[in-house]
Amino acid sequence: MFERLFKLSEHGTSVRTEVVAGVTTFLTMSYIIFVNPDILSTTGMDRDAIFVATCLAAALGTLIMALVANWPIGMAPGMGLNAFFAFTVVAALGFTWQQALGAVFISGIIFLLLTVTGVRSWLIAGIPHSLRSAIAAGIGLFLGIIALKNAGIVVDNPATLVGLGDLKQTGPLLAIFGFFVIAVLDALKVRGAILIGILAVTVLSWVTGVSEFRGIVSMPPSMMPTFLQLDIVGALHGGLVHVILVFVLVEVFDATGTLIGVAKRANLVQEGQPSRLGRALLADSTAIVAGSLMGTSSTTAYVESASGVQAGGRTGLTALVIAVFFLAALFISPLAASVPTYATAPALLYVAGLMMRELTEIEWDDLTEAAPAALTALAMPFTYSIANGLAFGFVSYVVLKVFTGRWNILHPATQIVAALFVIRFAFFAE
Incomplete structure (x- = not known):
């Protein structure tokens, strides 16, 4: 059955290899089941329902x-976009x-239409490479300041806007410890380094009595507090146009960047040959709507x-294994609720650092490329808004090129x- 569905032999792989690959990917991305509820619950949404x-x-x-694109790629609510949702759009x-x-x-519907009509390819081709790199790096900086704030390492200071928190407090100390655990384990190529770091800090907080252990396994909580609660008519409000x-x-x-990058590494996208990128993007946009x-x-x-x-994953069987593990994760909601903010903060900070590697892709020798890219990256954390970073970058890029x-x-x-x-x-005040 797996051979017929995923064409394993054609891709030079086996069921065992695909299962190992699926487990590996799940371990590296499963931190999102702890981090996403932590971020989105700041908006007033029910934490258990978000989980x-x-x-x-x-x-x-x-x-x-897995079934439409047959690609070994896992999907989940995106880092950066969840922060934009909670801290910019709502807060x-x-x-x-x-x-x-x-x-x-609405954005998912638009993405779906852009993909089906082929406009997405035109849009991607038209955005300067430097700005694309700066957007990723800027989102990293934005996540970084959120992580440092959540950990109590960066605090409000009336004189300088921001200042250093009390590093003798338990929260900041545990967050620093968690960051080093993640960084060291990842440097040693240990699978699931981010997840291990989150769990290590969580266990320490239980042992020291800083946070409460609520158990590990239970039946999944209700999703009704958030299910079908979206306000589409309200989203068409003028001030939300730029948000969309x-x-x-x-x-x-x-x-697009993630799919192409991972698919190339798996040798699934080759020059001059048909690929399943269109199907993969269709899966992506459908998942946004759902x-x-x-x-x-x-x-x-x-x-x-x-x-x-x-680890050898080449087909949708890898993705199928990831999906099964996310379903199994539904039964660990007490554990997710027991994870304190300063346990997920190190994960945010580490992901932020990885995203900032994109700065090396910017054409620093060309000021008409470098200045807009720098504005894009800097404006995101300093105005606490991904939207403002994009605006500064695109407008300055056009102005500098024209003049x-x-x-x-x-x-x-x-x-x-x-x-x-x-x-x-000009016309829509925040």
Whole structure:
């Protein structure tokens, strides 16, 4: 059956190899079942319902990836997009989480249409490489400041805006310990390093009495507090137009970049030969829509899937194994509820550092490329908004190219996105 469904022999793999690859990928990305509820619950959403929605959205998205695209890629609510959802759309802009879910739903529909019509390829081709790299790095910086704040390492300071917290406190000390555990284990190529770091800090917090142990296994909690609670009409509010634009742009860049990168490593995308990228993107956009209905932020392909590819995963059977494990994770909700914020903060900080590697891809020798890229990356943490970072980057890129006489190299997609952000600042107040 597996041979018929996934064409294992054609891809030079076996059931055993695919299962090992699936387990490897799940271990490297399973931290999301602890981190995502921690982030989204700050909006007032029910934490247990978010946990269930996270597991189900990840399982469904990955299952679609397995059966439709036959690619060894795991999916789950994306880091960065969940932070944008919670800390920008809801906390900073003041929209309800129901409206934010509506914006995710609409962005998923748009992404689906862009994929089906082929506009996505045109859009991706038109966005400058430096800006794409800066977006990833900027989201990393944004996650970094959130992580440091959650850990109590960075605190509010009236004189300097931010300052250093009390590192003698238990929370910051445990977070620092967790970061070193993750970094050392990952450097030693230990599978599931991020998950081990989260669990190590959690156990220490139980032992020291800082947090409460609520058990490990139980029946899954109800998803009803978030299920079908999205406010689509409210999401069409004028102030959310640019939010939807940001969701679409980040989803398109993140999904396409991750899928191509992991697929190339698995030798599934070859020059001049047909690939299943279109099907994979279809799975991605469908999962975004489904996730918003369940009650979670945008679902996307995970770069951690590269660990499973490294272990030999080449087909959708790897993804099927990942999906099964996410379903099994539904039964550990007490454990997820026992994980304190300063246990997930080190994971956020470590992922942030990995994302900042994209800075090396920026053309620093060309100021018309480097300056907009730097503005993009810097504006995200310092204005506490991914949207503002994108706006600063696209607008400055067009301005610098035009006034240095290089307007002829501007792709229409870049000009359109920049114009949309100018319109947003001019006519839609936050």
